[in-house]
Amino acid sequence: xxxxxGREANGRxxxxxxxxxxxxxxxxxxxxxxxxxxxxxxxxxxxxxPGLTGVSHWVEHMNFKGTKxxxxxxxxxxxxxxxxxxxxxxxxxxxxxxxxxxRDALDRMLFIESERMANCLYDPEDFESERxxxxxxxxxxxxxxxxxxxxxxxxxxxxxHPYGHPTIGWLSDLRRMMRDEVYAFYRRYHVPNNxxxxxxxxxxxxxxxxxxxxxxRGIEPGTIPPRIYTSEPExxxxxxxxxxxxxxxxxxxxxxHAPAVGDADFVPMLIADAVLTGAKGLNLWSSFRTPPxxxxxxxxxxxxNSRLASSVGGAVLPTQDPFIYQISxxxxxxxxxxxxxxxxxxxxxxLAREGITEQELAKAKRQLGARLVFENDSVTNIAHQIGFFxxxxxxxxxxxxxxQIASVSLEQVNxxxxxxxxxxxRTIGWxxxxxxxxxxxxxxDKASTSGPMxxxx
Amino acid sequence: MTTVVHQGLAPSRETLSxxxxxxxxxxHTTPAVTISAAxxxxxxxxxxxxxxxxxxxxxxxxxxxxxxxxxxxAEALDxxxxxxxxxxTRHLLTLACTCLSxxxxxxxxxxxxxxxxxxxxxxxxxxxxxxxxxSIRQDExxxxxxxxxxxxxxxxxxxxxxxxxxxxxxxxxxxxxxxDLQSFHRETFTPSSxxxxxxxxxxxxxxxEQAARVFGDWPGRAAPxxxxxxxxxxxxRQRLVVPMMNKVQADIAYGFVxxxxxxPSYHAFLAMNNVLGQYALGGRLGDSxxxxxxxxxxxxxxxxxxxxxxPLIIRAGVxxxxxxxxxxxxxxxxxxxxxxGVTSRELTESKQYLAGSMPRTLETNAGxxxxxxxxxxxGLGLDYDVRLPHLINDVTxxxxxxxxxxxxxxxxxxxxxxxxxxxxxxxxxxxxGR
Numbered sequence: 001x002x003x004x005x006g007r008e009a010n011g012r013x014x015x016x017x018x019x020x021x022x023x024x025x026x027x028x029x030x031x032x033x034x035x036x037x038x039x040x041x042x043x044x045x046x047x048x049x050p051g052l053t054g055v056s057h058w059v060e061h062m063n064f065k066g067t068k069x070x071x072x073x074x075x076x077x078x079x080x081x082x083x084x085x086x087x088x089x090x091x092x093x094x095x096x097x098x099x100x101x102x103r104d105a106l107d108r109m110l111f112i113e114s115e116r117m118a119n120c121l122y123d124p125e126d127f128e129s130e131r132x133x134x135x136x137x138x139x140x141x142x143x144x145x146x147x148x149x150x151x152x153x154x155x156x157x158x159x160x161h162p163y164g165h166p167t168i169g170w171l172s173d174l175r176r177m178m179r180d181e182v183y184a185f186y187r188r189y190h191v192p193n194n195x196x197x198x199x200x201x202x203x204x205x206x207x208x209x210x211x212x213x214x215x216x217r218g219i220e221p222g223t224i225p226p227r228i229y230t231s232e233p234e235x236x237x238x239x240x241x242x243x244x245x246x247x248x249x250x251x252x253x254x255x256x257h258a259p260a261v262g263d264a265d266f267v268p269m270l271i272a273d274a275v276l277t278g279a280k281g282l283n284l285w286s287s288f289r290t291p292p293x294x295x296x297x298x299x300x301x302x303x304x305n306s307r308l309a310s311s312v313g314g315a316v317l318p319t320q321d322p323f324i325y326q327i328s329x330x331x332x333x334x335x336x337x338x339x340x341x342x343x344x345x346x347x348x349x350x351l352a353r354e355g356i357t358e359q360e361l362a363k364a365k366r367q368l369g370a371r372l373v374f375e376n377d378s379v380t381n382i383a384h385q386i387g388f389f390x391x392x393x394x395x396x397x398x399x400x401x402x403x404q405i406a407s408v409s410l411e412q413v414n415x416x417x418x419x420x421x422x423x424x425x426r427t428i429g430w431x432x433x434x435x436x437x438x439x440x441x442x443x444x445d446k447a448s449t450s451g452p453m454x455x456x457x
Numbered sequence: 458m459t460t461v462v463h464q465g466l467a468p469s470r471e472t473l474s475x476x477x478x479x480x481x482x483x484x485h486t487t488p489a490v491t492i493s494a495a496x497x498x499x500x501x502x503x504x505x506x507x508x509x510x511x512x513x514x515x516x517x518x519x520x521x522x523x524x525x526x527x528x529x530x531a532e533a534l535d536x537x538x539x540x541x542x543x544x545x546t547r548h549l550l551t552l553a554c555t556c557l558s559x560x561x562x563x564x565x566x567x568x569x570x571x572x573x574x575x576x577x578x579x580x581x582x583x584x585x586x587x588x589x590x591x592s593i594r595q596d597e598x599x600x601x602x603x604x605x606x607x608x609x610x611x612x613x614x615x616x617x618x619x620x621x622x623x624x625x626x627x628x629x630x631x632x633x634x635x636x637d638l639q640s641f642h643r644e645t646f647t648p649s650s651x652x653x654x655x656x657x658x659x660x661x662x663x664x665x666e667q668a669a670r671v672f673g674d675w676p677g678r679a680a681p682x683x684x685x686x687x688x689x690x691x692x693x694r695q696r697l698v699v700p701m702m703n704k705v706q707a708d709i710a711y712g713f714v715x716x717x718x719x720x721p722s723y724h725a726f727l728a729m730n731n732v733l734g735q736y737a738l739g740g741r742l743g744d745s746x747x748x749x750x751x752x753x754x755x756x757x758x759x760x761x762x763x764x765x766x767x768p769l770i771i772r773a774g775v776x777x778x779x780x781x782x783x784x785x786x787x788x789x790x791x792x793x794x795x796x797x798g799v800t801s802r803e804l805t806e807s808k809q810y811l812a813g814s815m816p817r818t819l820e821t822n823a824g825x826x827x828x829x830x831x832x833x834x835x836g837l838g839l840d841y842d843v844r845l846p847h848l849i850n851d852v853t854x855x856x857x858x859x860x861x862x863x864x865x866x867x868x869x870x871x872x873x874x875x876x877x878x879x880x881x882x883x884x885x886x887x888x889x890g891r
Contacts (some may be wrong), residue, residue: 032484076737076744083813098633102816132776137780139706140774142877143600246703250515279538293540295531305527310591323623333591363536370538370557377487377821379754386840433598436703 012203012385013395016212021193024212025386025395026205029379035201036100036379036445038107040114040387044093045167046229052181054169057085057090058134059186064088064095065126068119070112072126078112079105086112091284092163092399093188100380103202107211112198114215117190127179135175145247145431146328153253153429154239157324160233191222196436197391200383221236227335229321239427240428247433249329252340254348254418255427258325260316264302267404268416269316269325275356275366277314277327278345281371282401285384288315293367297358302347303329308340318393324427325420337430352421355414368405465843466819473669475677476649481828482656482663484822490657491555491822494568495830497680498550498645501618509589509625511642513525513633515545516589518642519552520581522570527581533567541568547619548683548764549834550645554824558658562667565655569671574644576640589630596624600701600858600875604710605770607697610807611690612714612768614839619765622822641733648672650680656822681727685765687694688717690715691869698877707777711787713864715769718762718835724848726760726864727857731807732799732857733865734771741790742771750786764835769864777878784872791865798858812846 014026031239048055064086066072079086084101097116101108140148151166156166168174199208235257258267270279278294281287292313294300303309314327327348331340356364376382389398459543468482500511519541520527534541535552541554552572556564596602606622613620624630651672655664691714716726740755746756753773761767775783799807819825819842832841 033816034820052698065877080737081806081813082538082808083810083815083817083819084816102813124598124834129749130832132751133747136706136752136776137776140754141778142705143708143774145598161803248598290542291540293535293538294537304588305584307587310588330595332587333594368535373487373489373557374570375537376554377823387498449568 011096016209017067018192018217018334020217020218020219022212022216023390024195024198024209025196025198025390026203026208027200027382028200028205028384029178029382031105031198032379033202034100034379035103035106035109035199035203036098036383037106037113038096038098038198038383038387039113040196040198041190042093042194042391043095044091044101044278045165046092046168047189047227047351048162048164048165048169049210052185053165053173054134054167055177055182055185056095057168058174058177058182059190060088060090061134062127062186063116063190064195065130066117066121068121071119071271072123072328078108082108083274091167092131092323094388096387096391098380099305106199106203107216108207110211110215114219116434117195117216118219119190120186122179122183124179127182131174134168138171138174141168145191145243145245145249145250145320146330147225148245148431149243149253149431150326151253152243153255153326153427154240154324156239156429157255157427158232160230162171162229163232163244163319163321185254187247188224189223192216194217194224196387198324198383198387198390199250200386201221201379203255230419232322234418235425237424239310240429241427242430242432244432244434246436247431249333250337250433251297252329252331252344253326253429254341254344254426255324255429257322258316258420259416260320260322261389261397263322265416265419266316266411266438267408269403269420270368270405271361271364271408271413272356272417273316273325274313274367275360276351279364279367279371280315281368281375282318282398283375283381283385284388286381287371287375289384292371292407298351299327299344299346303340306334308335308345310341312344318389318392322412337432348421349423351451355417358410361410361413365405369402372402380427419438462525463842466825466829467802468839470666470839471647471665473673474801477653477668477672478650478677478761478833479665479668480652480654480833481661482498482829483659484656484657484663484825487822488558488658489555489822490558490561490655490659491553491826492564492568492571492675493551493553493654493830494573495549495551495652495654495834496646497548497650497683498622498641499546499548499682500640501547501616501685502645502681503621504627505616506629506862508621508629508636509623509749510637511550511880512545512623512625512635513585513589514577514638514641515543515550517577517581517638518575519543519571520585521576521578523574523822525570525575527578531562532568535591537564539564547623551830553826556749561663562658562859565667565671572651573672573675575642577635577642579635579788580660582635582638586630586633588696589624590627593624593627593630596699600699600704600706600708601772601774603699603701603875604694604708605772607699607875608710608712608770608871609768611695611697611871611873612691612712615689617688618685619688619763630871640820644679647678647680648675652677654826654833656826656829671759673743676884679704683764688766691871692703694868697873698878698880699873700877700879702877704876706774707874707878709773709780709874710785711771711784711870711872712768712770713866713870714766715760715864716762719763720762722856722860723762723810724743725852726806726860727760727811727862728762728804728849729799729853729857730769731811732792732803736803736807736810741794742787744791746773746783752783754883772886777876780874780878781881791870794861795865798854798861801854804852804854804857808849808852812849815842815846
């Protein structure tokens with residue numbers, strides 16, 4: 001390794017927009033002979049209407065199943081030949097696909113993404129086979145009680161905005177939805193003027209722009225219908241939800257409506273969360289896979305060190321519209337949820353009332369600064385951050401995060417905490433296990449969901 | 458001026474006078490460094506009456522030293538944005554973290570203190586005993602964990618250390634005392650048991666100097682013997698059903714005792730497994746069970762070649778009505794691979810993938826550190842990253858097919874099924890209690 005420009009959270013990104021509206025963002029990182037290509041679409045489960053919940057995630061699954069110029073039997077191995085990996089995920093605001101491979105696969109990766117944008121097949125047999133795969137994905141996640149509770153709490157927190165339904169969809173929709181509905185959704189939103197192509201790695205920006213032009217310029221822009229989302233009305237009182245199922249362990253969740261990524265309160269709430277549960281960083285692709293530094297965090301001390309809970313966590317998530325700030329705790333064996341809830345609420349109310357200290361502010365800033373370095377350790381992670389933020393806001397928002405963190409004041413944090421951590425703004429959820437044989441039977445036809453993300457694999 | 462041409466990672470490796478090994482690799486990709494300290498203190502060293510001891514130590518080792526309280530340690534880590542991870546596997550107990558390079562010295566100091574002088578305060582032992590018991594209860598409600606642990610119990614029956622649950626049971630965890638933890642630490646945490654790997658934006662000279670400063674005076678004792686007995690030979694097919702009627706989906710774990718890491722056919726086995734259950738979306742198993750039959754969101758095979766002969770495990774999560782069909786499909790794919798072998802195209806593709814993924818494996822400091830720890834742990838050599846692509850490319854069709862014939866024998870497979878499933882067609886052994 002030499003002294004090549006390093007991997008930076010907020011490095012220089014070159015941008016071009018093709019005539020068809022496709023935005024292309026490139027960051028040169030010459031530290032390894034790799035390139036990561038991500039194609040992002042501004043469409044997610046918040047764009048789904050009743051009856052079609054889960055359609056955006058189903059589109060994602062179908063978009064790995066062959067195209068006009070990549071026959072079904074040639075999908076397997078198309079990137080693996082280059083030692084590469086591929087994946088995709090769908091969440092509330094976005095659908096995205098990626099490949100990371102050696103740099104000589106750049107042209108291949110751009111070709112795949114152009115085919116995915118314009119030429120996917122949606123073979124009816126593949127469509128039916130994928131229905132059961134997706135239902136299996138849903139049912140696998142329902143084996144996890146914590147996940148079941150997450151679905152219930154999120155649904156209870158939103159009565160109007162489409163963030164309330166799970167990204168994977170409700171089971172009845174997954175059973176009913178038809179091939180032509182899913183295909184129409186694909187055609188409507190997988191268009192160049194609704195997409196951002198991000199390339200990061202051992203490439204030359206001009207070479208990428210040239211190749212992207214070759215592969216994408218022939219794709220016609222689409223007409224995207226106006227998208228109207230009902231704003232979630234202000235919550236006017238605490239909400240509660242309980243899941244009663246057989247199980248061994250009790251779980252607690254407390255969800256507050258939270259600011260959107262573009263809101264001036266977003267970074268102040270990141271700081272408040274760092275004080276409560278430890279700084280995570282902002283990379284949903286990588287940062288959340290390792291536990292945060294949190295042993296000195298307020299909720300950790302109050303719940304885990306005191307033996308009320310075996311774990312506690314929380315996260316302020318970068319979303320286009322206001323989502324939820326959710327605290328999750330696993331009750332220690334033998335401890336009742338009332339006790340865990342009381343201890344957590346005491347901390348949350350205290351922070352809302354009294355704010356944080358200068359010392360805590362300085363520590364949270366240091367933590368976040370370090371996490372922003374750690375979460376950008378690979379071309380894949382850097383490309384994710386650029387594309388993610390371009391999709392939910394714009395890439396500059398991410399570039400400005402370090403400056404915003406450095407300049408946020410105690411008053412801003414305390415004002416935001418007082419505003420969002422109000423009792424009337426929260427939904428409290430309990431997973432209350434009942435002994436075997438006494439609980440509600442597992443319904444044969446349950447409704448359900450997915451977690452924050454739903455990956456293709 | 459001397460020009461030294463190094464191929465590949467070419468890390469530095471030094472042995473301190475007390476036997477501790479220090480491996481350093483300088484990179485400048487981010488202003489950060491990954492520190493990994495591995496000790497031969499994994500769960501195989503648990504005394505039979507104290508199953509879960511190594512895992513218990515991994516939860517409390519960093520909760521107090523002779524000069525630092527749990528709070529002091531928490532502040533030292535959190536203040537720098539660092540999460541210290543303590544992981545226990547069958548043979549190793551590893552402490553690892555990533556920090557900014559400016560924090561390297563204080564973090565190495567802290568890790569040294571934790572490794573050499575933990576006090577495991579009584580109060581922390583009680584706190585973490587509760588946490589472990591809760592996590593065992595969670596596992597008992599998790600079909601995936603129950604299936605895999607059930608399978609390991611079948612494959613490594615008769616008290617073999619690989620067949621035990623690393624966390625132990627509520628009973629064994631309740632029986633573990635502070636003095637058990639202290640004596641386990643005393644016996645397994647020795648300089649000659651330590652492999653310290655440092656990768657990142659810190660010069661090699663600085664790493665060696667600091668490692669010697671922190672660990673150099675630690676008095677040496679013999680490292681524990683890492684040998685494990687041979688696992689029992691499978692003669693028949695075995696099957697275990699763990700009914701969990703409160704669940705929606707059933708988890709299948711299907712496997713065999715496979716190979717040790719030092720087995721000369723390791724790379725042929727690696728390629729065979731890639732074709733079987735890894736390549737693209739789960740190899741041949743994924744083609745059949747996910748892609749053609751739409752039965753499962755995930756299906757794959759994975760193996761753990763270890764000091765002793767580790768398992769090959771096939772995993773799938775399916776609708777309980779499809780358990781028998783999925784198992785039949787696994788049987789069929791295994792028989793087909795054993796009888797007909799892999800095609801030369803499949804082998805070429807898998808080799809291209811396995812060799813070609815090296816740059817991704819070695820892209821990050823954490824990735825390099827994990828690779829170097831594995832190489833050190835199994836004595837693969839400092840140039841293993843350079844040799845590995847050649848070792849993969851040299852694998853022949855005959856070698857791969859011999860591995861398939863030798864190991865993929867459904868009549869000697871073990872299966873564990875956990876979930877809302879009552880036994881199905883295949884004659885079941887008595888169901889295990891929950």
